[in-house]
Amino acid sequence: MPISDQTTWTDDDVLDAAARWSWVPEGSRVAEGELTIIQRPAWVGGHVAVERTPRGRAAAQLVDDAVAVAREWGDVALEWALADRDDPTVAAELEARGATVIERLDVLARPLPADPAPSAPGVSARRVASREDVIAIGAINAAVWANAVPSEERIAQVLEEERRGAAEGTGFRVLATLDGDVVSTGGVTLAPGPRGTVARLWGAATLEGARGRGAYRAVLAERLRLSAEHGATLALVKGRIATSAPILARAGFRRVGGERRFRLAL
Numbered sequence: 001m002p003i004s005d006q007t008t009w010t011d012d013d014v015l016d017a018a019a020r021w022s023w024v025p026e027g028s029r030v031a032e033g034e035l036t037i038i039q040r041p042a043w044v045g046g047h048v049a050v051e052r053t054p055r056g057r058a059a060a061q062l063v064d065d066a067v068a069v070a071r072e073w074g075d076v077a078l079e080w081a082l083a084d085r086d087d088p089t090v091a092a093e094l095e096a097r098g099a100t101v102i103e104r105l106d107v108l109a110r111p112l113p114a115d116p117a118p119s120a121p122g123v124s125a126r127r128v129a130s131r132e133d134v135i136a137i138g139a140i141n142a143a144v145w146a147n148a149v150p151s152e153e154r155i156a157q158v159l160e161e162e163r164r165g166a167a168e169g170t171g172f173r174v175l176a177t178l179d180g181d182v183v184s185t186g187g188v189t190l191a192p193g194p195r196g197t198v199a200r201l202w203g204a205a206t207l208e209g210a211r212g213r214g215a216y217r218a219v220l221a222e223r224l225r226l227s228a229e230h231g232a233t234l235a236l237v238k239g240r241i242a243t244s245a246p247i248l249a250r251a252g253f254r255r256v257g258g259e260r261r262f263r264l265a266l
Contacts, residue, residue, distance in 0.1 A: 009195045009234050014109045014256045015085060017193040017236055021200055022051040026157060029073065035062060037069050043148040047263065049079040053086050059093035063264075071266055080262045083107070091262070099264035105238040106245045108253035112199065112235055113228035117221040117251070120214025125222035128173040128185070134158045136182035137175055144205035169230050173203075174222045176215040183210035186219045190230055199227035201237040204244055216244070220251055 024030060027041035036052035048070040053062065070078040080099070082091050119125075128137060138150035138158075150158065158173075165171040169190060176184040186204035190197055201223055206216045224235055238259060239245040249255070 009109070009111065011256050013194045014234070014236065015083070015107065017109075017191075017198045017234070018107045018238070018257065018259075019052070019083065020191070020193075021236070021238075023202065026161075031069050035066055037066055039073050039075070043150070043154060045146055045148075047077040047079050048073055048075040049081065051081050053080075053082060053090055055087050059087065059089040062090060063093050063097065067264070067266060076266055078264045078266060080264070082260050082262065084258045091260070094262045094264055097264055099262040101260050102263045103261040104241050105259040105261070106241055106248075106255045107236070107257040107259060108239050108245065108248050108255050109234055109236045110251070110253045112224060112232050114221070114224040114235070114252060116225070117217060119218055119221075122179045123176055123214045123218045125174055125176040125184075125218040127222075127226065128158075128162055128175055131155060131159060133175055133182070134162075137173065137185040140182070140185050140205050140207055141203070143207060172226060174219050174226070176206075176218040176222075178210050178213060178215050181210075183207045184215035184219045186216075186223055188223050188227055190227065190232055193234060196233040197231050199223070199230075199232035199235045201235060216247060217251070220247070224251075 022036055022038065024038055025040055025044060029039040031037040034054045034057065035050050037048060037050050039048045040046060050066050066078055066080070080094060128134065134150065134155045141147045142149045162173060171187065171189040173185060173187045175182050184206040187202050189200040189202065191200055204216060204219060227235060237248060237253065239248050
């Protein structure tokens with residue numbers, strides 16, 4: 001069935017687009033094969049992660065293969081992202097080995113363009129464009145996600161990513177201010193999908209003291225506006241059930257599926 005009367009995107013199209021989405025920041029180590037296994041840079045935190053799971057192989061062998069890579073790369077835990085439609089025997093195998101679910105996400109989508117959203121008092125949003133902007137959003141990500149505070153090298157890298165994204169139309173970051181202070185941020189990657197360009201929304205974070213005052217909604221609205229300007233016809237996000245998912249639902253997003261993230265100690 002279509003996700004909206006206004007689009008040709010079907011639920012299966014959306015889930016296919018979600019399955020193609022893996023976050024691989026610069027500096028990551030990637031093992032491509034039947035499994036997609038990623039070790040992200042130290043500034044991100046986290047552990048070696050399996051982001052794509054094939055069907056047709058015994059779950060025990062898949063887990064053995066991933067564990068071997070994680071140990072070879074010197075990690076003490078393995079994370080594994082499994083969508084609702086992935087082989088359920090993999091989740092059962094992970095749980096049998098003592099893995100626990102550390103995160104549950106909703107896969108949500110909505111067609112673009114989106115109707116303009118009214119801004120809250122004292123809140124405005126714009127695209128990240130300067131060194132000062134990068135420092136400000138780095139501080140937010142450190143506070144919310146426990147990422148490392150960006151080094152000078154990382155600041156330069158983000159500025160280059162923003163320059164390249166603007167030149168090539170591949171993505172951007174947005175920030176929101178509340179009474180002049182930068183309090184919220186979020187990014188977009190523009191990627192091809194089965195029915196057109198997909199705006200993948202990621203990395204939304206708002207300082208705790210500013211929550212509930214419209215900053216996240218402003219970041220979301222600006223990302224949707226800019227994505228539509230860049231030709232995207234679908235906005236896709238993996239939202240935390242307890243935090244962003246309810247706001248996204250009020251902004252016209254609909255749940256199409258779910259994802260669980262497991263962690264297995266090695």
